[in-house]
Amino acid sequence: MNVLSILRDAWYFYSRNLTAIALLCLPLIALESAAKLAVEHWLGKGVLPAQELLTGLIFYPLYVGALILYLDARSRGFDPTAREVLARTLPLWPALALLAALGTLLIILGASLFVLPAIWVMVKIAFAEYLLVLRGLTPLAALKESFQLTRGHFLLLLGCMLAVLLPIWIAEALLAVQFMPDEKTPHPALILTFDSLFGLLQLLATVVLFRCFMLCSPPAIAEDEQGQP
Template sequence: MNMLSALRDSWYFFSHNLAAIARLCLPLIVLEGLLLQQVTSLVAAESATLWRLLAGLLFYPLYSAALILFLDARSQGLQPRALDLLAASLRLWPSFALLAGLTTLAILLGASLFVLPGIWLMVKLAFAEYLLVLRGLSPMKALHDSFQLSNGYFWPMLGCILIVMLPLWLLDGWSQSNAILADNALASLLLDCASRFLQLFSSVVLFRLFMLRSAQPEVE
């Protein structure tokens, strides 16, 4: 599994399908951003993170599943309609939302144990969404099989995730601590939506890694 090759191929796909991905996912990302902004303004600061996570579960499974289905269709040379993809993602929402909740909980619990266990779980569970959407596995089976599928490929997967996500995490941290943005709802919303949209690139990268890993023999 060549990390740089996977990143290059993923960027080529993402940049050449940017308009289609934006039409598919951006409306839901904007709605998610508006909801999260309202939730943050209505709840106490100490419980805002929890409520933001719960609110995010309404929208994240929809546009993430739609994107995965889009990636799979385009990899087969198909041109799927956005409405068909969103309809399929809506049918997957209950199981995807459960999977996203379990994954988030596991990573947060791991991160509470000196961070490194959370990073390890983030990588080991990275393929679960693709297994659920593309192979029709249940949430628990998808989590289990993601552990198995990532055996022997932890470091290239971690490298790809960090290269893509670390700059976006730093941007999010800066925006949340910036007093000017905190007082400007529109600027905060635009930056949040831009960050979430750019994070879709990580889904493209992980899809590429998933396809490469699926084509390789099992590693004990």
Template sequence: MNPLSVLRDSLYFFRRNLLAIAQLCLPLVVLEALATQMVQHTVGEDASPMYDIIVGLLFYPLYTGALILFLDARSKGLQPLKRNLLAVTLRLWPFFAVLAASSTVLIMLGLSLFVLPGVYVMIRLVFAEYLLVLRGLTPMAAMRDSFQLTQGHFVRILLCVFGALIPLWAIDLVSNSVWPEPSNWQALLLDSVNGFLQLFTSVVLYRLFMLRVGDTTQP
């Protein structure tokens, strides 16, 4: 589970399947950005961040669940239909939303305790979404098994996650410096592009998940 190899392989997959991933996920990412913008205009930009979290819970499980199913199908050499992936994801949405909400609460609670506990919880829960979507586990069982699968691999997973996130944060920082006060359409464009690029993290985590599951199934 070499972090550099994981990041390299994930980037290669993301680039090769960029168009398919965009067709599957980008419309939902744009809708999420648009909904967030509308909520901010309605309640004000200084409103509670809970509004953004609620919007995220509506859309994040849909495009992330569809992406996970797509990754699993492509890893088996299959060419899944987008409508079939989205249909399965819609059925999983209530469970995925519960998992996402529970994980968010735990991570935010950890971040409020001097940041490091939040990072610890985030890394230990990285496989929960894949266990829920691909193994059919309940939200609580997925979180429990994610803690088990990440046992003894915390540092390597941490390096992979931040190796994927740091360039994305850099892009976001540069875009904010170029457009410090973007117009509505510029903000929508930036949020959509940044949200789509963050899907690369899901590709990295899927690669890690498959490597970890493969390790546990070997005699």
């Protein structure tokens, strides 16, 4: 188990199922971006980060939870429709939203100490969403179990996460400088397009971490890896 093989397997799944993933998640990502633009329009550019975070908590749990359920179904040989997956995701939304809020607070707490503690927390809670969705743990139990399950795999998880997210973040920053200079107000359609595109690309990290989760989990969870992403 190494970073390159995990990235290769995850990219193979992501690229082959991109249409299904886009149909499942892209509408929610676009709605999230549109909602943030609306909040900024109504409250001004000085909108508090907490208000933007609350907007994200409405949509993020839905499309991430749906993607995790879709990944699990595909790994078991099923091919559910977007409607079926979303129907299973909706009851999980309150717990996923609470988990996302707790995880964000932990990362902010780590960032208040220094950058490295924030990165450490981000890696240690990487499996929490999968534990909640696939094992049915409560948010607090999922966080606690993620800390245990990631033990001994820190560098592997950090390498996988940075290999996916760093290029996306760099590309996003470069495009922002190129097309959204500070002295001009970018067109909302341009912002919506960029946000949706990069939001869809960042879902690759969810696929990569799902692969890591299945490899790092006990045999009862990863008993059948054939066909997994």
